[in-house]
Amino acid sequence: MVSEQESQAILARALAVANADEADAALISVDQNISRFANSNLHQNMSEISASLTLRVIVNGSMGVASTSSFDDEELAQTAELAREAARHSDPLQHFSGLYQDHEPVPQLATFDASTAGLSPMAKAHDLKVMFERGREAGVQFAGAYLTSAASVATSSSHGVQRYAQLTFVDATVIALRDGSSGYASRCARRASEVDILSLGEEATYKATLALGHNEELEPGAFDVILEPPALAEVLEWLNMIAFTGQAYEDGSSFFVGNLGKRLAGENITIADDATDPDFLPFPFDLEGLPKRRVPLIENGVIKGPVVDKAWADRLEMQPTANAWHLGSPEHGSAFHIDVAAGTATRDELIASTKLGIWVTRFNYVNGLLEPKSALMTGTTRDGTFLIRDGKVVARLPNLRWTQSLVEALTRVEGLTKERRRVATWFNMFGGTIAPTVKVRGWNFTGKSTS
Amino acid sequence: MKPTRAQFEQALRSLRNPALRYADIRWTATHQQHVRVRNGEVDALSATVDRAVGVRVLIGNGWGFAATSHVSEEAILQTAQRALEVAAASNIASTADVVLSDIEPHVATWASAFEIDPWSIALEKKIEHLLAATEPMRGDHRIHQVSGDLSCYRQEKIFASTLGSYIDQTTTEMGGGIEAAALDGGEFQRRTYPNPFGGDYQAAGWEFIEKLDLPKKAPQIRDEAIALLAAPKAPAGRFDLIVGSSQLALQVHESCGHPTELDRAMGLEISLAGGSFLQPHMLGNFRYGSELVDIVADATIAGSIGSFAYDDDGVPAQRFHLIDKGMFVDYLTGRDTAPTIGRKSNGTVRAESAARIPIIRMTNINLEPGATPLAEIIADTKRGIYVETNKSWSIDDLRLNFQFGCEVAYEIENGKLGRLLRNPVYTGITPEFWRSCDAVGDRASWQIWGLPNCGKGDPLQTMRVAHGAPAARFRNVEMA
Numbered sequence: 060m061v062s063e064q065e066s067q068a069i070l071a072r073a074l075a076v077a078n079a080d081e082a083d084a085a086l087i088s089v090d091q092n093i094s095r096f097a098n099s100n101l102h103q104n105m106s107e108i109s110a111s112l113t114l115r116v117i118v119n120g121s122m123g124v125a126s127t128s129s130f131d132d133e134e135l136a137q138t139a140e141l142a143r144e145a146a147r148h149s150d151p152l153q154h155f156s157g158l159y160q161d162h163e164p165v166p167q168l169a170t171f172d173a174s175t176a177g178l179s180p181m182a183k184a185h186d187l188k189v190m191f192e193r194g195r196e197a198g199v200q201f202a203g204a205y206l207t208s209a210a211s212v213a214t215s216s217s218h219g220v221q222r223y224a225q226l227t228f229v230d231a232t233v234i235a236l237r238d239g240s241s242g243y244a245s246r247c248a249r250r251a252s253e254v255d256i257l258s259l260g261e262e263a264t265y266k267a268t269l270a271l272g273h274n275e276e277l278e279p280g281a282f283d284v285i286l287e288p289p290a291l292a293e294v295l296e297w298l299n300m301i302a303f304t305g306q307a308y309e310d311g312s313s314f315f316v317g318n319l320g321k322r323l324a325g326e327n328i329t330i331a332d333d334a335t336d337p338d339f340l341p342f343p344f345d346l347e348g349l350p351k352r353r354v355p356l357i358e359n360g361v362i363k364g365p366v367v368d369k370a371w372a373d374r375l376e377m378q379p380t381a382n383a384w385h386l387g388s389p390e391h392g393s394a395f396h397i398d399v400a401a402g403t404a405t406r407d408e409l410i411a412s413t414k415l416g417i418w419v420t421r422f423n424y425v426n427g428l429l430e431p432k433s434a435l436m437t438g439t440t441r442d443g444t445f446l447i448r449d450g451k452v453v454a455r456l457p458n459l460r461w462t463q464s465l466v467e468a469l470t471r472v473e474g475l476t477k478e479r480r481r482v483a484t485w486f487n488m489f490g491g492t493i494a495p496t497v498k499v500r501g502w503n504f505t506g507k508s509t510s
Numbered sequence: 511m512k513p514t515r516a517q518f519e520q521a522l523r524s525l526r527n528p529a530l531r532y533a534d535i536r537w538t539a540t541h542q543q544h545v546r547v548r549n550g551e552v553d554a555l556s557a558t559v560d561r562a563v564g565v566r567v568l569i570g571n572g573w574g575f576a577a578t579s580h581v582s583e584e585a586i587l588q589t590a591q592r593a594l595e596v597a598a599a600s601n602i603a604s605t606a607d608v609v610l611s612d613i614e615p616h617v618a619t620w621a622s623a624f625e626i627d628p629w630s631i632a633l634e635k636k637i638e639h640l641l642a643a644t645e646p647m648r649g650d651h652r653i654h655q656v657s658g659d660l661s662c663y664r665q666e667k668i669f670a671s672t673l674g675s676y677i678d679q680t681t682t683e684m685g686g687g688i689e690a691a692a693l694d695g696g697e698f699q700r701r702t703y704p705n706p707f708g709g710d711y712q713a714a715g716w717e718f719i720e721k722l723d724l725p726k727k728a729p730q731i732r733d734e735a736i737a738l739l740a741a742p743k744a745p746a747g748r749f750d751l752i753v754g755s756s757q758l759a760l761q762v763h764e765s766c767g768h769p770t771e772l773d774r775a776m777g778l779e780i781s782l783a784g785g786s787f788l789q790p791h792m793l794g795n796f797r798y799g800s801e802l803v804d805i806v807a808d809a810t811i812a813g814s815i816g817s818f819a820y821d822d823d824g825v826p827a828q829r830f831h832l833i834d835k836g837m838f839v840d841y842l843t844g845r846d847t848a849p850t851i852g853r854k855s856n857g858t859v860r861a862e863s864a865a866r867i868p869i870i871r872m873t874n875i876n877l878e879p880g881a882t883p884l885a886e887i888i889a890d891t892k893r894g895i896y897v898e899t900n901k902s903w904s905i906d907d908l909r910l911n912f913q914f915g916c917e918v919a920y921e922i923e924n925g926k927l928g929r930l931l932r933n934p935v936y937t938g939i940t941p942e943f944w945r946s947c948d949a950v951g952d953r954a955s956w957q958i959w960g961l962p963n964c965g966k967g968d969p970l971q972t973m974r975v976a977h978g979a980p981a982a983r984f985r986n987v988e989m990a
Contacts, residue, residue, distance in 0.1 A: 092596070094603075095968060097778045101603035102573065104596045105867050107969070108589075109579040111560070125557045128579040129511070134559075141557040148633045150551035180599035188603040202780040204968045232781050311654045311693045389546065389554050423784065428902040429915050430933060432698050437913050437935075439906040441784070460904075460911050460937070462990060485782070485970045505990060506911050506937060 060176075061088040061110060063223040066213035069112065069130050074217055076132075076139045079116035079146065081158045083216035085346040085386055086112045089488065091208035092180050099191040099200045101184060113346075115386040116142045117158060120151030122370065124387035154373045158347070160218035165350040168334075168341035175227040175251040176209035183207070183256075190260040194235065199264050203233040205256060210488065212346075220348040228340070229254045230483040234442055235263035240455060242266025243420050243442035245289060247483035247491060249340060266420060266443040275446050275454040277504065283416035283473070284502040285409050285447070290422045290440075292482035292492035294465055295330070295397050297427030297436055303332075303356055305371035305382075305391035308364075312431045314466055315362050324360040324469035329400035331355045332366055332382060336398060340481060340490045349381035356394065357469075367392040384489060396490035402475025402497075409474050409498040411450040417459070417504070418445040418452060427465075434465035439506070460506025471500040511561070513537050517583055518670040521590045525567060525672075532568040532610060534671035535590070536822065536864040537561075537581065543662040545633065547640040549655055550648065555633070562865035565593040571608045572600030575867045609849040613825055615674035620819035622681045623812065624715030628662035631716045636660050640688075643724035647690045647732040652739060654693035656732075659708040660719065661685040663962070663974075665863070675824040683815050683974070684718045685711030685960060688728060690735040699932060701735035701917055703727045705756050706900060711960030711974070713815050734918060737930050744919045744934035744989060750891050751936055751987040752884075754898035755951070757916055758877060759959040759977035765940040766798075766805050767875040767975070769909035770832045771858075771966075772841035776850060779869075782968040784907025787940065788838055790851050796838040799944030802880055802982075805833035807842060809857065809873035815960040816875070816976035818860070822868035825857035832875070836945070842870050862971040869967050874958065876978030880950025884981045887949045894922040895989060897934050913937040913990065935990040943984055951980030 061069070066086050073084045088110040095103035113126040116139070123145030127138045183205055194201050207229045214222045230247040231254050244262035246254040300307070307313035314323070334342045334351040344350055347369050355363040366382035367375060371391035382392040410418060420443030429435040439460050446454040476495040483491040518535050525533050539561045546554040563586050564577040574597025576589045640658035647656040663683040670676045687709015689702045704710045704722060712718045753761060769786040773779055788796070799805075809827035811817050818827050823845045832840050841851065844859035847870065861868040888896065902915035919934035920927045958978040965972055 091969075093969060094599075095778075095781065096603070097776070097780055098606065100605040101600050102606070102778055103867055103869075104572070104574055104600040105969075106574075106576040106592050106596045107865060108577065109562070109865055111579065121552075123555055127558070128560045128562070129581070138557075138559075144633060145555035145557065148552060148637055149555050180596050181602065184599040184602040191603060191605065202777060204781045206969075234780055236777075236780075310691060312691070312698050387554065387556065423907045424904045426902040426904040426913075426915075429935065430698075432696050437902070437904045439904070439911060441907045458906050458908075458911070460906070460913060462913070462935075485968070506913070 060090055060209050060211040060225060061086065063213065066211060066223060067215060067221060070213060070215035072132065073112060073114050073135045074215060076136045077114060077116050078139065079118050079143060081117040081217050082115060083158050083214065083347065083386065084112060084114045086213045087210065089208055089210040091206060094180065094183050094187060094205045096187055097202040099194055101187055104180060106180065113386045114138050114142050116146050118143060118146035120155055121146045121149040122152055122387055123149060152370050155370055156373050158216055158218060159220060159349055159369050162220060163350050165222060165343040166335050168337065168343050170249060170341055171225040172227045172250040175207060175229055178207045178251050186256045190257055193260060197264050199235040199237040199267055201233055201235055201260060206230045207251060214346055214348045216348060222344045222348050224343055226342060231256050231259055233259040233263040235267035237267050238271065240267050240271055241442045247481050270445060270452060270455045273454040275456060277456060279504050279506060281501040281503050283413050284499050285413065285416065285418040285496060286499060287420050287496050288480040288494040289482050290419045291494045291497055293422045293425045294436060295492055296484055297425055298434060298465055299394045299397060301427045301431040302434060303365055303394045305365050305367035306389060309371060309375060313365065314432050314434055315365055318362045319364055321362055322360045323362055323466060324357055325472050326360045327402060327472055327475060328357055328360050328469050330357045331398045332394040332396050333398040334396040334490055339396060339398060339493045342489050345381040345383045346386055347383040349379055351381050354380045365392065366394050395487050397492040399494040401477050401479050401495045404474045404476050406476055406496045409476065409496065410447055410452065413447045414449060416447040417456065418447055436465060437462040459504050461503060462505040463503045468499050468502065472497050473500050474498040513581065513586065515676055517586060521565065521586050522670065522672055524587055524590050525594060527569055527594055529569045530567060532672055533566065534669060535565045537563050537668045538864040539666045540863050541664045545636045545640060545660045546657060547637060547644055548657040550641065550645065552637055560863060562863050563589055564864035565590045566867065567593045567597045568608060569597040570601050571604045571606065572597045574600055577865045579865065608846055610845045611848045611854040613673065613845060616820060616824060617676045618819060619678045622713040624682050626716035628682065628684045628715050639719065643688050643728055646725065646728035650736055652692045652694050652736050653690055653732060655691040658688045658724065659686060661708055669822065669824055671824050677820045677824060679819055681713055682715065683711055683713050684715060685709050685962065686719045686722055686724065688724050688731060690732045692735040692739050694739045697739050699735055699738035701731045701738065702899060703731045705959060711815050711962050713813050713817060738918065738932045741930045741932040744895065744931035746989050748986050748988055750894035750983060750985050752887060752891065752894060752896045752981060752983045754981050755955055755957045755979050756959050757898055757900050758979040758982055760900045760903060761914065762805065762875055762877050762977045762979055763961060764903060764905045765909055765912055766832065767872040770841050771870045772843045772847045773870045775841060776847060779966065783966050787908040787910050792838055793851065794837065794839055797836055797945065798833050798838040798941055799836040800947045801835045802950045803833055803836045803944050803947055804831065804878040806831050806876050806878055807873050808876060811874050814874045814958050814976040815962060815974040816873040821857040821859045822861050823855060823859045825855045828857050830856055842872065844870050860973060862973055866971050871966065871973045872964060872975040874976045874978060877980065879953045879956040879980045881952055882949050884951045884955040887951060887981065887983050888922060888927060889925040891922045891983065892924060895934065896920045896922055896927060897936065910940050912940065937988050937990050946985045947982055948985055949983040951982055956980040
């Protein structure tokens with residue numbers, strides 16, 4: 060991590076050589092350790108320290124961006140020249156009113172935990188060794204990854220808006236394997252004390268051994284499904300890319316276009332971007348320096364609007380939503396803290412209410428580009444797919460392919476749990492998804508089982 | 511800025527641990543420039559430079575890897591010490607013996623070839639080229655968006671190991687493409703050339719962009735995007751399917767390239783990407799495809815982005831069969847995985863930069879051309895579908911059950927291409943699909959496609975790979 064003083068000093072040197080009408084810059088430094096294991100063996104162990112600076116300049120209303128991982132004066136000057144050159148060759152941003160220049164206070168959020176930052180690879184290896192030994196006693200082998208990181212994020216602009224935050228993050232994934240069956244468990248948090256790798260091992264083992272030896276197959280068709288948070292999170296990440304971003308809205312491919320204010324989902328569906336929820340993965344500002352706030356995306360089934368960065372907010376005549384996670388990125392706003400409102404049920408109640416259905420732990424390789432206007436997606440299940448009959452889990456199912464319109468599925472959500480879980484994703488160091496387990500009627504399974 | 515050989519050797523000498531079995535150190539400087547125009551104006555213009563140093567050590571049976579973006583002499587030495595600490599931690603929970611395949615030390619310098627340095631072309635010219643390529647696609651009210659992309663990439667890399675290797679490699683690449691997006695009511699269609707997601711990529715210079723001739727293709731792409739709006743939906747059911755070169759390249763990537771990665775087969779990538787249905791006991795005796803199916807890994811093809819001289823283990827680039835006349839015969843391997851199947855590394859270990867650990871990656875994984883011209887394959891098809899250009903992709907964690915969507919399809923009736931069809935989606939099971947291959951296009955329909963965004967590893971690494979493929983026909987394939 061880079062301290063606030065040092066970060067702001069580097070950013071000040073970058074802005075000093077920007078020589079532009081306006082400029083802003085972000086400096087992100089990450090110190091992370093990732094312990095990967097497979098076959099109950101720690102086979103990859105990585106300690107990565109990185110820092111990068113992105114400088115954005117505005118020249119005659121046009122924007123240019125350049126980034127570097129070296130911060131000496133010569134490199135910063137070259138980076139500034141690259142950014143200015145880009146701006147000189149760009150067209151003026153439509154209706155652009157300038158970079159963010161208010162000095163609103165950012166929310167006070169607990170984002171850093173010193174004990175998490177100090178967790179050593181050695182301590183993690185000791186925990187993994189205990190988990191491996193317990194797995195051997197239970198007849199399972201483990202695969203997974205255990206990441207801890209400490210990062211600093213600093214922004215500064217020629218308008219004097221300066222932000223700084225330190226954040227810690229822990230993300231553990233455990234897959235238990237036994238006799239061709241697998242089970243999955245994952246947790247992420249700002250604090251390592253909230254992620255117990257040994258408990259994850261037990262949860263994954265439970266999933267790997269549940270209904271072991273009771274295997275059934277299903278012909279393709281529509282079935283009620285119970286989707287656990289990792290499964291729901293993966294389709295919501297795609298929904299973000301094809302529907303929530305400023306770019307998807309502006310280019311017309313989002314199903315939000317023409318539907319603002321209309322009820323397209325069930326009344327029990329409320330989805331927001333919310334980095335201010337202390338129970339989620341909080342973060343106080345975006346990289347343009349705007350304070351984070353709760354941004355409704357779908358509220359009680361009604362489409363509210365996309366997330367947009369400052370440039371696209373001006374272009375679309377909207378209010379910026381503080382969702383710029385890369386300066387000058389082509390998404391022009393991305394929902395990095397997808398927050399699905401809870402319901403009132405328990406997972407057991409959802410299962411008990413299902414006459415014939417499928418309980419899905421997680422999805423694999425979802426793709427949401429089939430037909431963006433209906434959010435038609437496809438994917439497969441993995442690491443724990445179970446048959447529910449007459450309210451009881453009666454058998455393991457092989458992995459199944461599904462093809463389903465999410466716009467339709469969101470009208471058929473029959474129940475949501477009160478408990479929600481955080482789910483991380485590989486491309487998002489700031490947040491992820493927090494979601495309940497949901498029950499959806501008539502999920503369309505299209506492919507025969509394969510494994 | 512580039513570390514000296516003496517600095518590298520000093521860092522390797524600083525690794526004082528009696529149990530040290532092996533160590534290597536890499537430095538990379540990665541330069542990228544991206545230009546994107548949209549609807550007649552510059553939409554994005556960015557430049558990045560990333561430098562990193564990574565040190566990998568093997569202590570006993572524990573691997574340790576440490577990396578930093580600070581590339582000073584002091585930071586390199588500190589990084590080497592961190593790698594030792596991480597390896598010591600690994601030893602606590604390492605339960606498998608690590609065996610490395612033998613390798614000779616190499617001292618070499620290599621650079622990919624280009625005629626016109628991508629960075630020698632002024633930004634104005636790049637922008638003008640894209641505007642000229644996208645302007646012909648505008649004008650019709652149904653064309654909602656047109657865009658064009660140009661990408662320049664250069665990675666300088668130095669590798670040194672305790673075996674005495676010292677290898678300096680530089681790869682230069684260019685990529686580009688155009689896209690038209692049409693919108694009419696609730697129907698949205700995209701058409702791209704030569705490939706989606708930024709186009710096609712080669713280890714080449716500006717001459718590759720001139721060869722693509724984007725402006726010439728623009729009117730056709732516009733017309734096809736508009737025509738797709740009103741085209742009938744591709745039918746569901748079982749059809750004889752002819753898959754065009756670029757789509758078949760992705761099919762090779764997903765259903766042959768990934769499952770032949772030995773680390774996946776060994777379960778080492780299960781936590782994120784998944785495993786493989788191709789297990790070691792199937793080597794040499796599993797019929798993957800029909801006798802017409804020859805799939806080769808070839809890291810030596812000049813001008814392709816999956817090529818290099820030495821991998822990140824310091825093993826020379828190689829050419830070998832993965833699938834030989836339909837039989838599964840080999841994996842992609844590295845020094846620490848090949849011995850588990852009794853073989854030597856075939857040199858496919860790479861990292862996206864020195865900031866990340868090297869893992870098994872595809873190189874150029876190619877379906878070899880057959881003997882039949884594409885026109886003859888079509889003429890020989892009584893009732894079928896022709897599909898081209900990928901739109902969506904999904905495959906299960908063992909690489910068996912796949913589903914691909916394409917930008918366009920055409921009916922084939924009595925040996926002739928017929929109506930344009932929208933939203934074609936085909937699905938299948940990998941070996942069943944490849945075994946149903948009964949015609950492979952000749953060299954004229956064969957093309958190599960650069961794919962600069964293959965994701966694997968945790969943290970995810972984006973690797974630059976490529977696939978050569980002709981068109982080919984598959985019998986009785988399920989269309990969704």
